[in-house]
Amino acid sequence: MSISIAYLGPPGTYAEAAALAYVRTLASEAVSQSLLCPYPSIAQTLKSLAQGETQLAVVPVENLIEGSVVTTLDMLWQLDKLQIQQALVLPIRHALLSRASTIEAIQTVYSHPQALAQCQGWLERFLPSVQLIPTNSTTEALQYLDKDYTAGAITSQRAAQLYKIPVLASAITDYPDNCTRFWVMGLQPSPGGSYTSLAFSVPANVPGALVKPLQVFASREINLSRIESRPTKRSLGEYLFFIDLEADASQSSIQATLSELAPHTEILKIFGSYSVVTVSSSDVLET
Structure with missing residues (x-):
C-alpha cells in the first residue's frame, strides 16, 4: 500500500530530508512504499493533509537558533483533526550555492527567512553588503541562480x-549544533509516546488567566518542556498558548490532568502523544 506524504518543497529541502528519514528509518513497511508530494508553503502542506489530498505531512515546528515556526503553530490551531504521529530532530547544515566564480562576486542571496536568520552572523562577516531576499523554501531559491551569476542561495548540500x-x-x-524539530502529522489518532502537545485559549484576558492552567500541571508535578504564545487574531492582547508535556496522554493521571485543565480554558486542543527521534547527519546526507 502506498502512502502519500506532503512536505515543503521543491525537492532538496530539509523538510524533504525529514520525510525521507521518516520513511527510511522510522516508518512501517507500508509507509516505505510512499509517495512524497511537495507543496509550495507550510500552510498548503498542512491543508493538503486536512483536505484528504495526502495521508501524512512533514512540517518544521522549531529551530535551535530561530525558535518556533509560527506558521506551523497557527495552521495546527486552525485546522481540526490533525494529530502528531512522530517528532524528528534533524541536523541543519547550510551551504552557500552559486554559479559565481567567487564569493566576492555575489550581490544577492536568496533563501527561506529561517535559513537567512540562521546564517546571519556568517553573512554579516563575509557578505555584509549583499541584498537578502526571502523565498518560500530553501530550494525555491535555486531558480534564480541559472540566470544571475551574481546571486547565491542558502540551502542544503543535498540540494547542491x-x-x-x-x-x-x-x-x-552560525551554530554548529543547529537542528530543527519536525512533526509528522496525520489524521489518525496519535500512536502515543513520551511527549504530548496541546494548545488552549483562556476565557478572558484577566489577571491569573494563565496561572490557573499552569498550576494544574505544577500541582501534579508534570514537566512542561515548552510553552509558546501566539495571538488569537481576534483582539489585540489575546493569546493562544502552545504547550509540550513530558508525558503520554493515554496515562490515567494525564487524562485526569487534562480534565482538570479544561474548565480553566476557553478552547482546549490535544494534538497527540508521540516519540521524538534524532536523525543522524549521515542519514540526512544519504537521502
Whole structure:
C-alpha cells in the first residue's frame, strides 16, 4: 500500500530530508512504499493533509537558533483533526550555492527567512553588503541562480547534488549544533509516546488567566518542556498558548490532568502523544 506524504518543497529541502528519514528509518513497511508530494508553503502542506489530498505531512515546528515556526503553530490551531504521529530532530547544515566564480562576486542571496536568520552572523562577516531576499523554501531559491551569476542561495548540500550547483561555502550556519524539530502529522489518532502537545485559549484576558492552567500541571508535578504564545487574531492582547508535556496522554493521571485543565480554558486542543527521534547527519546526507 502506498502512502502519500506532503512536505515543503521543491525537492532538496530539509523538510524533504525529514520525510525521507521518516520513511527510511522510522516508518512501517507500508509507509516505505510512499509517495512524497511537495507543496509550495507550510500552510498548503498542512491543508493538503486536512483536505484528504495526502495521508501524512512533514512540517518544521522549531529551530535551535530561530525558535518556533509560527506558521506551523497557527495552521495546527486552525485546522481540526490533525494529530502528531512522530517528532524528528534533524541536523541543519547550510551551504552557500552559486554559479559565481567567487564569493566576492555575489550581490544577492536568496533563501527561506529561517535559513537567512540562521546564517546571519556568517553573512554579516563575509557578505555584509549583499541584498537578502526571502523565498518560500530553501530550494525555491535555486531558480534564480541559472540566470544571475551574481546571486547565491542558502540551502542544503543535498540540494547542491540534486540540482548540480556549485557550493561556494559550506558549514555557514552560525551554530554548529543547529537542528530543527519536525512533526509528522496525520489524521489518525496519535500512536502515543513520551511527549504530548496541546494548545488552549483562556476565557478572558484577566489577571491569573494563565496561572490557573499552569498550576494544574505544577500541582501534579508534570514537566512542561515548552510553552509558546501566539495571538488569537481576534483582539489585540489575546493569546493562544502552545504547550509540550513530558508525558503520554493515554496515562490515567494525564487524562485526569487534562480534565482538570479544561474548565480553566476557553478552547482546549490535544494534538497527540508521540516519540521524538534524532536523525543522524549521515542519514540526512544519504537521502
